[in-house]
Amino acid sequence: MAHLTVHLFLLLLLLPSFMAAADSYHSPEPTDDKVVVTRWAVLIAGSSGYVNYRHQADVCHAYQILKKGGLKDENIIVFMYDDIANNTENPRRGTIINHPNGEDVYAGVPKDYVGKDVNANNFYAVLLGNKSALTGSGSGKVLKSGPDDHVFIYYTDHGAPSLLGMPSPPVVYAADLMSVLKKMHASNSYKSLVFYVEACESGSMFEGLLPEDINIVAVTASNANESSYATYCPGETPEPPVEFHTCLGDLYSVSWLEDRCVYIYMQYIYGAAFRQCHIPCNIVFIRETHDLRKRTLKGQYDYVRNRTSVGHTYELGSHVMQYGDASLNSKFLVSYIGWGLGLGGKNLPNDKSTSATSVNQRDADLVYLWNKFVKSGDGKALKELIDVMSHRLHVDSSMEMVGNILFGSEKGMEVLGTVRPAGQPLVDDWNCLRTMVRAFETYCGSLNRYGLKHTRGLANICNAGITADSMRAASSQACREFPTNPLSSLSKGFSA
Numbered sequence: 001m002a003h004l005t006v007h008l009f010l011l012l013l014l015l016p017s018f019m020a021a022a023d024s025y026h027s028p029e030p031t032d033d034k035v036v037v038t039r040w041a042v043l044i045a046g047s048s049g050y051v052n053y054r055h056q057a058d059v060c061h062a063y064q065i066l067k068k069g070g071l072k073d074e075n076i077i078v079f080m081y082d083d084i085a086n087n088t089e090n091p092r093r094g095t096i097i098n099h100p101n102g103e104d105v106y107a108g109v110p111k112d113y114v115g116k117d118v119n120a121n122n123f124y125a126v127l128l129g130n131k132s133a134l135t136g137s138g139s140g141k142v143l144k145s146g147p148d149d150h151v152f153i154y155y156t157d158h159g160a161p162s163l164l165g166m167p168s169p170p171v172v173y174a175a176d177l178m179s180v181l182k183k184m185h186a187s188n189s190y191k192s193l194v195f196y197v198e199a200c201e202s203g204s205m206f207e208g209l210l211p212e213d214i215n216i217v218a219v220t221a222s223n224a225n226e227s228s229y230a231t232y233c234p235g236e237t238p239e240p241p242v243e244f245h246t247c248l249g250d251l252y253s254v255s256w257l258e259d260r261c262v263y264i265y266m267q268y269i270y271g272a273a274f275r276q277c278h279i280p281c282n283i284v285f286i287r288e289t290h291d292l293r294k295r296t297l298k299g300q301y302d303y304v305r306n307r308t309s310v311g312h313t314y315e316l317g318s319h320v321m322q323y324g325d326a327s328l329n330s331k332f333l334v335s336y337i338g339w340g341l342g343l344g345g346k347n348l349p350n351d352k353s354t355s356a357t358s359v360n361q362r363d364a365d366l367v368y369l370w371n372k373f374v375k376s377g378d379g380k381a382l383k384e385l386i387d388v389m390s391h392r393l394h395v396d397s398s399m400e401m402v403g404n405i406l407f408g409s410e411k412g413m414e415v416l417g418t419v420r421p422a423g424q425p426l427v428d429d430w431n432c433l434r435t436m437v438r439a440f441e442t443y444c445g446s447l448n449r450y451g452l453k454h455t456r457g458l459a460n461i462c463n464a465g466i467t468a469d470s471m472r473a474a475s476s477q478a479c480r481e482f483p484t485n486p487l488s489s490l491s492k493g494f495s496a
Contacts, residue, residue, distance in 0.1 A: 036148070037148050037149055037150060037191070037335075038075060038145065038146075038148075038149045038150075039070075039071050039075060039149070039150050039151075039152070039335065039336060039337075039338065040071075040075045040076075040077075040143055040144075040145045040149055040150070040151045040152070040190075041066050041071060041075065041076045041077070041151070041152040041153070041154070041336075041337070042077045042079075042123075042126060042127065042143065042151070042152075042153045042154070043059045043062050043063060043066075043076065043077070043078045043079065043080075043153075043154050044059070044079040044080075044118070044123060044153075044154070044155045044156070044157075045058065045059040045079065045080040045081065045118075045156055045157060046079075046118070046155060046156070046157030046158070046164055046165045046166050046167065046172075046199075047081070047157045047158060047165060047167060047449075048081035048083055048118075048167040049083065050083075050084060050087045050089040050090070050246060050368075051246060051364070051365050051368045051369070052157070052158075052364075053084050053090075053096070053244075053246040053247065053248065054098075054156075054230055054232075054246070054247045054248055054249050054250050054253075054364070055080075055156045055157050055198075055250070056080045056081070056082070056084045056085075056096060057084070057096050057097065057098040057105065057248055057249055058098060058156045058198065058249060058250055058253040058254070058257065059078065059079075059080050059109075059154070059156060060080075060096050060098070060105040060106050060109050061098040061105040061249075061253075061254075061257050062154050062253075062257060063076060063078060063105075063108075063109045063110070064105050064108075064109075065257065065337060065338075066152075066337055066338060067108070068338070069334070069337050069338020069339050070338040070339070071337075071338050073110055074141075076110065077110075077112050077113075077126055077139075077141045077142070077143070078109060078110045078111070078112045078113070079112065079113045079117075079118045079122070079123065079126075080109075080111075080113075080114060080118065081114060081115060081118055081167050082111055082114040082115065083115075084096055085106045089245075089246075089372075091241075091243035091244060092104075092243075094106070095107070097248060098232075098248055098249050098254065098257065099232060099248060099249065099254070099258075100232055100238045100239060100240050100241060100248065102248075110139070111139070112138055112139040112141050113126075113136070113138040113139070114138070115136075115167075116136060116167070116168055117135070117136035117137065117138040118166065118167050118168075119135075119136075119166050119167070119168050120166050120170055120171065120172045120176070121133065121135060122134055122135060122136065122138065123166075123172065124176070124177075124180050125142065126141070126142045126143060127143055127153075127180050127181075127184060128142075128143075128180060128183060128184065128187075128189075129142045129143045129144055129145075129189065130142065143189065145189050145190050146188065146189070146190075147188040147189075147190070147191060148191050149189075149190055149191055150190065150191060150192050150193070150194075150335045150336050151184075151189070151190040151192075151193040151194070151336075152193075152194050152195075152196075152336040152337055153193065153194070153195045153196070154195075154196045154197075154198075155195075155196070155197050155198065155199070156197075156198035156199070156250060156253055157198070157199055158199060158200060158361060158362075158449045158452070159197075159199025159200045159201055159202050159205070159228075159452075160200060160201055160452035160453050160454075160455045160456075161201045161204045161224070161225070161426050161453070161455040161456040161459065162174040162175075162201075162204045162205060162425070162426040162427065162433075162455060162459070163205075163452065163455060163495075164177075164197070164199055164202075164205065165199070165449060165452070168492060168493075169492055169493040169494060169495055169496075170493075170494070170495065170496060171452070171495055171496075173430060173433075173434075174204065174205045174206070174209055174425070174426070175209070175430040177205060178206075178209045178210065181193070181195075181210070181214070181216060182211075182214065185214040185215065185216070190215065191215065192215045192216070192217075192325075192328055192331065192335075193215060193216045193217075194216075194217055194218075194219075194297065194328070194336045195216060195217070195218040195219070196218075196219050196220075196256065197218065197219070197220045197221060198221045198228060198250050198252050198253045199220075199221060199222075199228060199361075200222060200226070200227040200228050200361050200362060200453070201222060201223075201224055201225060201226065201227070201453075201456075202220035202221050202222050202228065202321075203220045203222055203223040203224040203225075203319075203321040203323070204224035204225070204425075204426050205218070205220065206218045206220065206323035206324065207223075207224040207323065207422065207423065207424070207425065207426075208423050208424045208425040209425050210323045210324045211324070212324060212325055212326070213325065214324075214325070215325055215328070216324045216325060216328075217297065217322060217323070217324040217325050217326070217328040217329070218322070218323045218324050219297075219301055219304075219320065219321070219322050219323075220320065220321045220322075220323070221250070221251070221252030221253070221308065221318055221320060222252075222318035222319060222320070222321070223318070223319040223321050224321075224419075224422075224426075225419045225456070226318050226319065227318065227360045227361050227362055228250065228251065228252055228318050228361050229250065229251040229252075229308075229316060229317060229318060229358035229359060229360060229361060230247040230249070230250050230251070230358060230359045230360075230361050230364040230367075231247065231248075231249050231250060231251040231254060231357070231358040231359070232247055232248035232249045232254070233246075233247035233248075233358070233359045233364065233367050234246070234247075234367060234368075234371040235367065235371070236357040236358065236359060237357045245368060245371035245372045245375055246364075246367075246368045246371075247359065247364050247367065247368070250361070251307075251308050251317065251318070251358045252304065252308045252318070252320060255303075255304040255307040255308050256300060256304045259295075259300055259303055259304060293332070293334055293339055294332070295332065295333045295334075296329060296330055296331060296332055296333070297328055297329050297330075297331050297332075297333060297336075298329035298330065300333060301320070301322055301329070304320055305319075305320040308320045310358075316357060316358045316359070316360075317358065362449075362450055362453065365388060365449075365450075366385065366388065366389075369381050369382075369384050369385040369388065370385060373385060387483075387485040387486070387487060388450075388487065390483055390485060391448060391450065391451070391483060391485060391487035391488055392450055392451075394444075394445070394482060394483050394488065395444070395445075395447060395448075395450065395451035395454065396454075398440075398444045398475075398478050398479050398482075399416065399440075399451075399454045399457055400412065400413060400416075401477075401478035401479075402440065402444075402461075402471075402474045402475055402478045403415060403416040403457065405474040405477055405478060406461065406464075406466055406470065406471075406474050407464070415460055415461075415464060416454075416456070416457030416460055416461075417456070417457065417460075418456075418460050419456070420463075426455070426456065426459045427459035427462050427463060428462070428463060429462055432462035432468075433455070433458060433459050433462055433496075434496040435468045435471075435496075436458040436459075436461055436462055436466075436468070436471050437455070437458055437494065437495050437496040438494050438496050439468060439471040439472045439475050440454075440458065440471070440475050441490060441494050441495060441496075442472070442475065443472070443475040443476045443478070443479045443482075444475055444478065444479035444482050445479070445482035445483065445488030445489070445490065446487065446488050446489060446490055446492075446494075446495065447495055448487045448488070452495065
């Protein structure tokens with residue numbers, strides 16, 4: 001009884017200070033008595049399909065953090081296909097979770113741009129505050145930030161050298177994105193901008209491209225030439241609930257999303273719980289992991305880099321990278337994603353998230369299809385798996401053949417696989433890269449998400465001075481035909 005009394009006393013003493021701290025960060029940060037700073041955010045899940053559950057889960061979780069951190073819905077713009085929560089494959093219809101024991105993160109998320117409205121054109125229009133350039137039937141919300149405001153952008157999906165995926169072509173090219181960011185700076189659309197990117201080869205979106213003097217810092221899940229990783233996958237540790245056959249999150253994303261855990265709770269037997277995050281924890285009474293009132297961008301970067309690298313071993317982990325204006329490292333996270341104390345669920349089991357195992361992003365679809373087949377015996381899932389493997393084999397062998405035709409069998413793969421020195425962009429001529437992508441796809445079929453990893457090889461063909469006519473001839477010779485499965489189909493258009 002005395003034990004209970006002490007705990008109650010401590011809770012009553014500490015709770016007001018935590019609640020007051022949360023309230024103090026629910027309004028925009030003033031820089032002086034006359035200037036009011038507004039925090040803006042753009043969140044993008046660039047994929048579709050239940051196989052990519054994790055990307056929309058990441059974005060929904062990010063929204064909940066921003067909302068609880070004091071950002072208003074009018075200042076948060078969300079892009080997601082919105083085909084996960086109510087998908088027939090979802091065992092918990094109407095909800096999305098981002099952790100094996102997590103709460104629903106879907107409730108309340110704005111549906112600003114969904115379905116086909118999630119595209120590169122609308123993404124650029126939103127960043128530039130250009131309503132007239134929007135297409136489709138989205139909410140029409142665009143950034144209206146000004147020279148005193150802070151902007152946070154978070155993108156999660158598949159990527160490839162110098163590009164980010166979208167549910168519908170075209171993809172987001174690094175050169176196009178950089179042009180948009182420079183226009184934002186030129187028009188005084190922000191005081192500072194933080195850009196988090198979860199994707200394979202995401203460092204290549206900024207390597208040698210992002211200036212250091214436009215008040216932007218970008219943090220990427222991987223460097224310019226490696227994959228990023230999915231986590232909370234079937235067969236991994238910790239596993240998703242048994243009814244799920246897809247990955248629930250991405251390693252870099254959950255690392256920063258779970259970095260803001262501040263929990264206060266009484267032991268379960270007392271029946272009361274307060275917690276901020278959408279994940280459980282193994283706290284005994286009171287635990288404060290990281291106070292975002294004092295957490296700097298550099299502090300989170302160091303923490304996330306360590307967790308995503310699996311303790312700097314890089315065993316099923318990647319190199320988190322930072323680009324741009326290093327002077328922003330001293331800024332507090334509260335200036336971008338806020339800080340707030342939310343109420344949480346009832347069950348608080350042990351959490352082993354920091355030692356979670358992961359899966360290469362490009363192999364997450366194989367994990368999904370295999371587990372779907374094993375759990376359901378669905379012959380359709382097996383056929384899809386065979387189609388995926390067939391497409392991979394076709395794209396890989398076709399690119400190798402193109403390289404051999406252009407550079408000879410001894411040097412072909414060496415030229416295609418060349419990685420430029422750090423600090424240099426992927427390609428010198430971006431229009432050439434687009435042309436080479438189209439030339440290959442015209443004769444060999446769609447690269448699709450997996451095949452986009454060969455963007456580096458296509459860029460190297462440009463850097464070697466190969467002409468468009470020579471590329472078309474080589475592609476035609478390498479691919480007399482291509483598979484008829486949906487993955488190779490050009491029905492959705494070219495990637496470029």
